[in-house]
Amino acid sequence: MTAIRTTDLTKRFGDVVAVDGLDLRVREGEVFGFLGPNGAGKSTTIDMLLDYVRPTDGTATVLGMDVREDSEALRERVGVLPDGIGLYDRLTGRRHLEFAIEWTDAADDPDAILDRVGLDDRDAARSVGDYSKGMQQRLALGMALVGDPDLLVLDEPSSGLDPHGIRRMRDLVREEAERGTTVFFSSHILGQVEAVCDRVGILADGALVAVDTVEGLRKTVGAGSELRLRVTEDPGVDIAAIDGVELVRSADGFLRVACSDPRAKARVVTRLTTAGVEILDVDSDDASLEDVFTAYTTNGGVGNTESEASVPVEEVVP
Numbered sequence: 604m605t606a607i608r609t610t611d612l613t614k615r616f617g618d619v620v621a622v623d624g625l626d627l628r629v630r631e632g633e634v635f636g637f638l639g640p641n642g643a644g645k646s647t648t649i650d651m652l653l654d655y656v657r658p659t660d661g662t663a664t665v666l667g668m669d670v671r672e673d674s675e676a677l678r679e680r681v682g683v684l685p686d687g688i689g690l691y692d693r694l695t696g697r698r699h700l701e702f703a704i705e706w707t708d709a710a711d712d713p714d715a716i717l718d719r720v721g722l723d724d725r726d727a728a729r730s731v732g733d734y735s736k737g738m739q740q741r742l743a744l745g746m747a748l749v750g751d752p753d754l755l756v757l758d759e760p761s762s763g764l765d766p767h768g769i770r771r772m773r774d775l776v777r778e779e780a781e782r783g784t785t786v787f788f789s790s791h792i793l794g795q796v797e798a799v800c801d802r803v804g805i806l807a808d809g810a811l812v813a814v815d816t817v818e819g820l821r822k823t824v825g826a827g828s829e830l831r832l833r834v835t836e837d838p839g840v841d842i843a844a845i846d847g848v849e850l851v852r853s854a855d856g857f858l859r860v861a862c863s864d865p866r867a868k869a870r871v872v873t874r875l876t877t878a879g880v881e882i883l884d885v886d887s888d889d890a891s892l893e894d895v896f897t898a899y900t901t902n903g904g905v906g907n908t909e910s911e912a913s914v915p916v917e918e919v920v921p
């Protein structure tokens with residue numbers, strides 16, 4: 604089953620087209636990163652998926668149910684970490700969780716959830732008004748986990764988190780995915796998306812301009828990797844003939860091997876080692892997701908106006 608499916612989903616606010624005919628497919632059980640520059644329409648899309656905002660046109664289903672007709676049933680199966688959650692300053696963290704458990708009619712142990720998000724007993728007993736932003740975010744994430752949801756929707760989940768919190772959030776997302784939860788994850792922090800997401804969708808001006816794995820996106824924009832090797836002598840191996848290698852040059856005492864496919868790096872090292880070449884030093888760089896993101900969201904995107912056609916959404920999603 605497809606966990607999230609939108610068809611021609613559109614939202615206009617007056618003259619502003621926030622979401623423009625969006626056709627999105629998120630597979631059950633995957634961690635899907637939803638990226639886009641400020642104002643691209645990410646939050647509006649999420650709001651429509653959760654039936655907080657009504658679309659101007661188009662339809663959306665979540666876990667096979669229509670988001671408008673089945674919104675009550677969906678609330679029990681979808682855990683949400685909204686952007687900027689409203690918490691009650693005077694209530695303790697534990698009380699928030701207890702309320703969330705009661706509302707969801709779930710049987711969760713609040714202590715187990717507090718532990719998962721890294722809040723201890725003392726934190727749990729304090730009023731949320733005294734929490735730091737990161738602690739509030741941890742609590743909100745805990746509330747989203749209540750009731751073992753089938754779909755987790757996380758809008759900018761790392762907002763306010765310190766590096767420990769970010770790591771814990773990442774681990775939680777992976778743990779949830781391992782037990783079959785679909786995770787739909789919007790973020791500006793591209794390194795995190797790269798670390799945790801199976802696939803990424805990039806939104807620009809309300810439309811999806813790319814959907815693929817990070818590796819696949821790298822290939823599409825032609826942003827490859829460079830492998831740098833220090834060897835004792837001329838290797839006497841035709842490195843340029845190795846599959847995925849684009850260019851080999853010698854500079855600063857290093858062999859610099861440009862690869863269109865990052866997997867070619869391992870092939871080069873194996874080939875040299877097998878040929879008995881001694882490698883003294885090795886170093887490499889991959890194009891970052893930032894490079895890929897920039898390529899898709901500036902100057903009309905990859906392939907300019909053809910960018911949408913260059914990554915056919917239907918083709919990559921069964």
Ligand SMILES: Nc1ncnc2c1ncn2[C@@H]1O[C@H](COP(=O)(O)OP(=O)(O)OP(=O)(O)O)[C@@H](O)[C@H]1O
Nearest residue numbers: 616619620621639640641642643644645646647648
């Ligand atoms: N309630 C609203 N009324 C009018 N315009 C709105 C409203 N909500 C969103 N918009 C507009 O719709 C567009 C998309 O906004 P949205 O918040 O969905 O983007 P976003 O991708 O989530 O941005 P960010 O990353 O900055 O949070 C923007 O131009 C925004 O100004």
